Amino acid sequence: MARHLITSALPYINGIKHLGNLVGSQLPADLFARYMRGRGREVLFLCATDEHGTPAELAATKAGKPVEDYCAELHEVQARIADGFRLSFDHYGRSSSPQNHALTQHFAGRLADLGLISEVTEKQMYSNADGRFLPDRYIEGTCPNCGFESARGDQCDNCTKQLDPTDLINPYSTISGSTDLEERETKHLFLRQSEMREKLQNWIDTKADWPILTTSIANKWLNDGDGLQDRGITRDLDWGIPVKRGAEDWPGMEGKVFYVWFDAPIEYIACAQEWVDAGKGSDWERWWRTDKGADDVTYTQFMGKDNVPFHTLSFPATILGSQEPWKAVDYIKSFNYLNYDGGQFSTSRGRGVFMDQALEILPADYWRWWLLSHAPESSDSEFTWENFQQSVNKDLADVLGNFVSRVTKFCRSKFGEEVPTGGAFGETETALITELTTRIRAYEDHMSSMEVRKSAQELRAIWVAGNEYLQNAAPWSVFKTDPEQAAAQIRLALNLIRLYAVLSAPFIPDASKALLAAMNTDDTSWPDNVPAALEVLKPGHAFTVPDVTFRKISDEEREDWQTRFAGKRD
């Protein structure tokens, strides 16, 4: 049996993510994981918070907390919200875990032994008042080009000129405001990606089936200008994984930590160890080591396009470069951006809807359905409240929810709350089963190839088929002359509800669960055989009429939310 290792890009720790972040990695990854589990595949679905780096330190300072405490808290917050969205991670780890410390240091040592790490001395701005080196963007000053007074150290926001922090007139730290800055020499480790260029290129060239978005970004970095550049993998910071060469100290690198982009992807592996250490699994190596059983694993990564370079180049350079038998990624599913009502979602400006706010407004299924059925696969896509209201009301409330309602209520009034007995299937029923079989196979194809929007479209068509059938069969009029036949029709329709619950579970897990409960069954077997799947609920099987499965979003609510989320987040 094929096994699936699935990872979602790691969300950064410094705050709650918005819907654009969610739909770009975690949500489609969850869809795929749930689908594969539903098909009976063995799945290990991992995600973790990415916790190191300057932004985390600054956010902690702002919150007045030690950075360790801050990260621990925010990890819990993010884990709780992920749970709220029903993201079914087998483990939600932390890049700051001891497992990741050890593994990151191991990789660094191994790469150094193989000559893939160099030590480079360079000059960086040091702030005496802050007691730390400052990344370029944390230094501001007057632009030498246009005179703009808060130009950043990497680029002037006013005239867009690219700058070096030393170019700025009257530079100051944006952290403390201090002007007491000086250039200091500091030594850093560089991953010699340039040495790996050919190997990476050959590897990428074998991935002809990857989305063009993924390979074009990788090829650009491999071939742009002077080709793939070496990359600094250490920083002068306190918060991070201490630089070590395996278990040994690294002379000259005291007090430094690995750069977040070196240690974060390694957490994909460490997370599997955390999963075992948390008592949830027993053998992480059979997922990650090709010499220990991972040969039959299919590894799929999900991420937004901004993360593609690290996953196609930096991380592969790390694991391929180690010359150890690590499992490399088989397929990278990347996404474009989701825009918000004519502009971008913005974490810093609080524009758009954030994950916690979304759940305060509506249950997870509503968001999951809209986001997945509008996933930005081929290009950037856009969230508008009108579209959200329309899609959710039409698809979930009218097409699916109302189908359940009309079937169960009709049955209750004519036959009582149990699957009716008698009658036989005729041509209409056969035609429906044929159509469903075709559509379900198409749905399976789209789901396995991670065509998210097409999957949603097909699933919706499957829901619609049920309404079409009812309309053609018209049990409400048949009942007047031939109650037995009406019974057969309704028996089929009730079975459709169970079938829909099973098929829809990856998209709308809560509703799926509620429908199965109403149908009084825990049979979630996949409909490999559609006719058989439509006879699971036998004559006489008791059920209950469920509460409204999906309520509608009113115009008032939509207008209210529209204004509420237009501006700043409090």
Add this chain to the structure above:
RNA sequence: GGCGGUAUAGCUCAGUUGGUUAGAGCAGCGGAAUCAUAAUCCGCGUGUCCGGGGUUCAAGUCCCUGUACCGCCA
């Protein structure tokens, strides 16, 4: 400035290796039905497929070029 992505019906989007009258959902209009969350079902599209060249018997689909938006890099 370099590179990449995208530009298809009012809206959101499909359009495989170029091949018959360019499609779907929503919205809109008309009708049917009345079991149901005023839900459902059926019917209705004269769209410079961003502009301009070119290749071809044939281009939304390939090439060149221009424009717009988005992103990455410098």
